[in-house]
Amino acid sequence: MRGGRGGAGSVGRGERDTVAGGARLYEAARAVVDDHGRAVEAIRAALKPIHDAAVKRELDAIPVTRLQDVTEGRLRLGSVEKSSLRTVGSVLDAGPYRLRQIPGVGQRTVDQMLAAARRLSEAVHESVAVHIDVDHPEPSTTALVMALHVLVEAGPDARRAVDKATVLVERLGLLLTDARPAAGRFRMLLAAQEKKTRALAAVAEIRSLMDEAERAGLPGLFAQASVDLLRAPESDVAAWVDFELRSAEYYSLLAEISGHLSDAAAAEGFLPDEIAERVRTQRLDDAHRRVSLRGYQAFGARFALAQRKVILGDEMGLGKTIQAIAVLAHLAAEGQSHFLVVCPASVLVNWTREIEARSALRVTVLHGPDRHHAFADWKGRGGVAVTTFDALRGFPSPGGGEVGLLVVDEAHFVKNPNAKRSQAVALWAERCGRALFMTGTPMENRVVEFRDLVRMLDEGVAASLGERDALAGSVAFRKAVAPVYLRRNQEDVLTELPSLQQTDEWEELSTSDEEAYRDAVRAGNFMAMRRAAYMGPEKSAKLDRLREIVQEAGENGQKTVVFSYFKDVLAVVKESLAAEITDGAPVFGPLTGSVPAGRRQQIVDDFAGASGPAVLLAQIQAAGVGLNLQAASVVVICEPQIKPTLEHQAVARAHRMGQVRPVRVHRLLAIGGVDERMVKMLETKTRLFDAYARRSAVAEASPDAVDVSDTELARRIVEEEQVRLGMREDGMTEERLTAAE
Template sequence: MAKLFDTADAERLIQEHRMMLEELDEIAQYEDNVQIDIEKAANLVVTRNVLDVLRDIPVEEINREKGGFRVKALRDHGFRSIADIVAANVYSISSVHGISEDAAYSIKRIANDMADKVREGAKIKLNVDNKTRESTALVTALSKYGYARETAKECRGLITENRRQIEYAIEDLLLSQKRLKWIFASSAKKQKAVDAYEFLDSYRNGNYGQRVREQRTIFENTKRINGIDAWKEFSEHSVSFFNALENIVPGTLGNDDSIYGLPEELAREVQEECFFPDGLLCELRRYQEWGVKYALHQKRVLLGDEMGLGKTVQAIATMVSLKNTGASHFAVVCPASVVTNWCREIRKMSRLQVVKIHGAGRKEALNSWISAGGVAVTTFETTAHFNLPESFELSLLVVDEAHYIKNSEARRTVNVKKICERAERMLFMTGTALENKPEEMVALIHILCPDIALRIQHMLALTAAPQFREAVAPVYYRRKREDVLTELPELIESEEWCTLGQAEKDIYEQAVFGKNFAETRRVSWNAENIKDSCKAKRLMELIEEAESEKRKVIIFSFFLDTIRKVVQLLGDRCMNPINGSVSPQRRQEIIDDFDKAPAGAVLAAQIQSGGTGLNIQSASVIILCEPQLKPSIENQAISRAYRMGQTRNVLVYRLLCENSIDERIMDILKDKQEKFDAFADKSVAAAESIKMDDHTIGNIIAEEIERIKAEKDQSNEK
């Protein structure tokens, strides 16, 4: 039988496939190599942090235990800090006049002991504002790891699926490379060689070859990732970086509590719980996934994580996991001020369908949800109209700000409890520290698990004791920020979207049609009764939550009238406001009074006056009443609290209204900021270019007029 291929072609084909298999092995191995790089880089970051601390410890501390060493001689020789001693060897220390070799060994041992103690408490903090050589190497390795892990998985799959049959084909085709054997080979063996050639040729040019080439390209691009690329990716996807670091080098983020405070037996059960994230559009931190597993395993729980730890995303992830196991109907009950926020977050973070059951169309929305399923988001007040069919079963009920139903006699508590009777699972959430209000804790736990409520009823004086924490662990779970977010920069920003009531909406539309830009920007704050303002309601909730965590609050607004209304609303809990008419000396006196005030104190200031030149580190919550027209104004205001000397994470909340000018301003500023970051030097002139000009403002008003008219026309057609 004639051979259907050229011998040289066959040899090249064999070599090409061997090279592809070697490449797949190399790419699969690269993940392990990058892990080693991460471990080395993390160690260098920690070492640098330790040395930075030791540089602030003078060499005189060597004699703290009365060692009697000649530290003046050491200092004169250039050993000014403990870091200098740690970095030196014994022989260089003993070369100092008056320091014997024996003394050098003792000095070195004392310095190393100090370094070991500092290292025990050292933790890694990655921050785009502090790009050291060591942290850049670590971030670069972590960036590479994200791609290396995916390509390694793909390559291992290709190897498992194809290696054996490729190697068998190569073995059959090798016959063609041996001239004499080929001449005397049987027809069957020659046919096998022909088939092998065709198989390998089709593999090279088919799906297998294409996938290998794709992984080769990704691999080469991954190796070329530099510090600039890595920091950019880190700023956009820091969660995946921290998760990888936490998994590869446990403890370097400062949190080596792998069970997050749960009793060991319960923790083991929670750890084994299955979580199905398909359809979740964000990555969870490890502690967040642990919270989801806790909720799934325990079924009826009260999640009390502190502000900023992501209780909302944990609730959404719990619903996603249940949806993937056949659940269909979920409900969220929350204050009216956060209904819009919940709807937005669910859509942004998952593929779950959302139905807002609130306002005029609540009956139709309820019927639609009952029929089609998804997540119903409603208010405590609307639960009075939550009429469910007799046989209806709810997969999960989420109650946000659960302390709203602490009073068993209140109408809203009674209404929510009726829905609880239809729920297979319940997830109550509150950022308020219930350990300080044990009666409220018992009231909420009684709804969830009456047996545990009865058990702890007589232990309320022991809320800080281990016995009490263990007793409530099956139903109440609270993590503190400093325990689980030790690695994050100290700035956490949130957009708080509010929904206008009809009265607010009418005032807003009047301002828009009057082309009064300033009045339009005061959306919600120009309500006739400030207590009817949706922004004011959310403001009060944030202040209450901040007070429960012993935080102080600064409130900024561009408008003097808004500041006056905030002060009127808050009464005695608010300091004297700062505005343009207050002298610099008086401003500092107000700041000093604010610094001395107890937790929960509030300072209101016009952003032009209180946003520059003042240091207000005693505050750790900043609330912006409306978006500003230049990002630099907001940044300056935030930096009043987010600066050297701040000891707590700073939480920034922007109060915004849906379907209003707030949306347009935020969109335009984000777009301008992105273009600025991409193309402009960070100069004052460039920063000024981000602000809005008169033309942009005119366009915003015109677009708002058109939007409102279109809404009214659509409403009239119905």
């Protein structure tokens, strides 16, 4: 037979082409794996000197007497303590010869000392976490940030490519070896019958793998991944800027590569073994996801999938929204088509933006006068619908299996079973096969309310939560709620804490907000436009969100500082907080330019000295310089600032050396108006040019030198808003544009 394809001893062009194509796919896959390996090794090489220095600092701080603890008191260190060797680090540096020179120290003591010191050194190596100081970059940390930038920038697609490539390299490597005789006509003729048979079988498998890879788009994925993995940052400054914008992703990657992951039991919420094991084995598909997960976040998503109806109660700042999106993306990959997110109106826009940015899922907003038309559209086309608690009551509840997942954010809003919003959520939860309730408020501290929330998900678990024998925090309580409840705290799961987490809180103006804003635009009053969202406190969307943030911080025992440029905004905030939500938590301030410097410091000291949660109100230009606000771990900025340096300086008052918790910054922004225009106009400057400026001694000495003209910015925004709203007026005075209050 010549050129035939059917005989065991023949090989045609088709077989040869298949082997050649398989070899090309193998090389492409291996290139991705190798490129990723080099990127990982670059990170490890950059990390090693920083980690070693951190270990040395730690060992140099451990007194030599700790060696007795390691040996259970068997070591006699009297002579050593009298020498110049005061720390465990100095003992290791000294080595056996120098230790032997200490009077009264024999070889046995030297051996015991060094063995104990090495045990402590190993423990420190395992536990020391590297912290990247963004305010004091050094060559070593710059090298690490630049190495991390490559993998962070490559993103989840590169990770997906590496995972697929690793499997292909392993499978194709063996098959290509077996198929080698089929690569040439004469090789096949000379091969033994057994090798010929094995070669043709391997060719068939290679062809199948190539078809499968083509359908999955792997050649394109591999090519793009290799490009991304070889792309270095434009400059060290660009890498640092990116680190500031998404430090959590950098720290997540650093923890994974360094092996310094959080304690497994803490990351798994101290769940019973049988539940934790079931969750670990739950598959998590990332095909529709555009964000990488930290280990504890992946576990949280798997918990929701494995247990079907659960409450995710992670502390604020641990990424509950990202975990919910991971669940949605997985279920979409499995073929589910309809999902519903229910949340307070204050976070509806944020949910929409997060889903669009971090997944490939389609989003439909069910809110406002057209919500019923939007509901019908969602029913027909599918995707993720996002609505509010109040709007939910107006929609017909689904049939069984119709909605793949119900997500309820700020679930403590529905803890009262007699409230209509709670009844609506309970009905939807009953009709949906899966439900994910989310709350950063530690509900387990209120057993009665917690039980009512759990009852919507699992009657049996709710019935087991008696008030006497299920005290919050007890072993019995944790075991009873484990099937439906997962909570992790920052200090337990973030070994390398992102020191600064920034969140833009986009709000949709209420009707009264919109009226006040239109009046300000009509008058050409730029400063009135900026504070219009607070002028109707009883219906203020920004104020509603601010109260929620302060409430949640208080529930978690955290102090909050609230910044605004405007005195009257701070007055509105103070009245609202004092009247409604602080539950006895004191409200200090406001700190303004008219408060004498000595009095300002006294207010700050009182705020820091308050036991438990507290709130400090401060005018951003008055409190941004010269005060230490590190008692606060939550910062709220009421409106965007014309000068980004004002925000940087204000946040730096709380986020500075000595801060033992990460600082979470919330910027309250209104969509479709002055806030959005200011953010867009200043975006490039804030992220890049200002980052250069903050690393420039000249610019730090004169921060105003790099800010755009206040007057020009204000004029442009007012004119554009008047055009947008159909009320353009000429002849605005410069005084009107720049008047502060």
